[in-house]
Amino acid sequence: MTVAITSDNLGEDIMPDTHRVTIGTDTKLHVAEGQSILDAALRANAWMPHSCTQGTCGTCKLKVLRGEVDHGASPEYTLTTAERADGLALGCMATPRSDLIVETLGVVDDGVPHHPLRDYTATVTELADIAANTRRLVVELDDDLTFNAGQYCELLIPGTTVGRQYSMASPPCDARQLEFHVKLTPGGLATDGWIFSSLKVGDAISLRGPLGQFNLVHEQTEPAILIGGGTGLAPLKSIVRHALEHALVPELFLYHGGRRQEDLYDVEYFTELSQQHNNFHYRPALSEEAWEGATGMVTDVVVADFTSCKGMSAYLCGPPAMVEAAVKSLKRRRMAPRKIFREEFTVAAKPL
Numbered sequence: 001m002t003v004a005i006t007s008d009n010l011g012e013d014i015m016p017d018t019h020r021v022t023i024g025t026d027t028k029l030h031v032a033e034g035q036s037i038l039d040a041a042l043r044a045n046a047w048m049p050h051s052c053t054q055g056t057c058g059t060c061k062l063k064v065l066r067g068e069v070d071h072g073a074s075p076e077y078t079l080t081t082a083e084r085a086d087g088l089a090l091g092c093m094a095t096p097r098s099d100l101i102v103e104t105l106g107v108v109d110d111g112v113p114h115h116p117l118r119d120y121t122a123t124v125t126e127l128a129d130i131a132a133n134t135r136r137l138v139v140e141l142d143d144d145l146t147f148n149a150g151q152y153c154e155l156l157i158p159g160t161t162v163g164r165q166y167s168m169a170s171p172p173c174d175a176r177q178l179e180f181h182v183k184l185t186p187g188g189l190a191t192d193g194w195i196f197s198s199l200k201v202g203d204a205i206s207l208r209g210p211l212g213q214f215n216l217v218h219e220q221t222e223p224a225i226l227i228g229g230g231t232g233l234a235p236l237k238s239i240v241r242h243a244l245e246h247a248l249v250p251e252l253f254l255y256h257g258g259r260r261q262e263d264l265y266d267v268e269y270f271t272e273l274s275q276q277h278n279n280f281h282y283r284p285a286l287s288e289e290a291w292e293g294a295t296g297m298v299t300d301v302v303v304a305d306f307t308s309c310k311g312m313s314a315y316l317c318g319p320p321a322m323v324e325a326a327v328k329s330l331k332r333r334r335m336a337p338r339k340i341f342r343e344e345f346t347v348a349a350k351p352l
């Protein structure tokens with residue numbers, strides 16, 4: 001249980017099996033035994049920078065000024081032994097061992113609204129194969145979920161306490177019905193072991209959300225390039241639908257990269273959308289098959305299409321290698337680094 005309390009009653013209202021955590025100067029929380037600091041903060045609608053919520057990105061690093069934490073399964077590659085000795089911790093993995101005073105290290109972006117993290121139950125209403133080893137999963141929630149276009153939810157694998165992250169492909173105006181795009185990971189717990197094997201329409205699933213800070217920038221006055229690799233298209237679909245519906249971006253260029261035609265999906269949907277909106281351009285690209293469309297690595301196709309990306313911004317999503325390649329390409333084309341927003345589909349760290 002997490003309760004956001006003010007400094008006035010902190011200390012008088014001591015709850016069993018909780019620790020008092022102070023973040024910065026004015027956020028004070030009760031964090032339950034075994035609960036991560038990030039989970040408690042987001043449930044209390046106290047924003048903390050974060051991205052993957054599984055210990056792999058380091059965005060949620062914080063400094064423990066007083067008290068002791070359990071680092072849980074924080075991997076060494078994200079939080080080194082030296083950093084631990086220096087009092088650093090990952091907000092998404094660390095649980096308090098005592099009352100704490102901490103400060104966040106990442107930048108808190110106040111330009112977008114933040115929505116409290118909550119648990120939901122949902123019913124699967126659609127589960128369809130849409131591309132090679134790729135499924136569309138649509139669920140109906142038991143309550144409205146408020147989120148920003150680009151954010152994700154964590155789906156709980158039945159019979160475990162393990163969750164996996166999947167980005168909403170549906171726009172925020174669909175508060176009860178969420179669409180996800182899921183790629184099969186051979187041997188993967190959530191995909192091979194559940195979504196591509198036993199999950200079926202009518203099943204009840206548990207999830208928590210919204211999570212992540214991959215959002216459409218609030219006042220986006222410049223044209224945007226969106227590049228998705230595989231199911232990295234999911235949050236971009238949400239962003240495109242939201243941006244077009246509310247006329248939030250002057251011009252949008254959506255690139256979707258795959259190896260072969262069988263990897264592409266929603267081609268008709270985006271083609272029609274581009275015919276309906278003069279300011280929306282859609283360009284799928286294939287790296288291993290010649291066809292009538294763009295051929296080559298999606299990042300090379302972008303470089304060939306733009307002689308300069310100065311004065312533009314970008315939203316990149318997909319496997320880390322693709323995202324890295326896209327960042328390099330856009331910088332080569334003179335896009336300002338602070339205008340490049342990214343979501344990497346990192347794989348969960350193996351249990352210690």
Ligand SMILES: Cc1cc2nc3c(=O)[nH]c(=O)nc-3n(C[C@H](O)[C@H](O)[C@H](O)COP(=O)(O)OP(=O)(O)OC[C@H]3O[C@@H](n4cnc5c(N)ncnc54)[C@H](O)[C@@H]3O)c2cc1C
Binds near residue numbers: 167348
């Ligand atoms: C912010 C974010 C958003 C995401 N959004 C999406 C999305 O919209 N769509 C999407 O398709 N994916 C998305 N992902 C990726 C997704 O969360 C999962 O990582 C992916 O689906 C694989 O999960 P899994 O449980 O099937 O595989 P895992 O069980 O995590 O396995 C991954 C790999 O590790 C191997 N492995 C696992 N455990 C062990 C072990 N103990 N020893 C040795 N090898 C092991 C597996 O064999 C497999 O090759 C996102 C990830 C992040 C971080």
Ligand code: FES
Binds near residue numbers: 049051061078090
């Ligand atoms: S390491 Fe905590 S959010 Fe990524």
